[in-house]
Amino acid sequence: MYAVIKTGGRQYRVEEGQVLDVNRMGEVDATESLTPVLVVDGGTVLATPDQLSGASVGVKIVENTRGPKINGFTYKNKSNQRKRWGHRQALSRIEVTSISAG
Secondary structure, eight states, rough: OEEEETTTTTTEEOOTTTTTEEEOOOOOOOEEEOEEEEEETTEEOOOTTTTTTOEEEEEEEEEEHHHHHHEEEETTTTTTTTEEEEOOEEEEEEEEEEEEEO
16 A cells, blocks of 8 residues: 655655655654545555545654755856855655555
């Protein structure tokens, strides 16, 4: 059984016990319940809003981390304008604890 969840503007295919990094969600050791976009259980596929009304995916936040450093540089030719910038995305490492089809 697997599900497709949506969090932070992205969609992820998850199974029970899987650990993945998503955009920052909350505090460490907190449990969240996410609404799936799709649930597949063998040959059964739940995809419409009516079918997914009772479905949920339980996750536990394992730790809060930061992603890799991204360096950027912008400039304008012949005008002596230069700017260096950097960014590190705030991430949460989550573990999928349960998938319920409802």
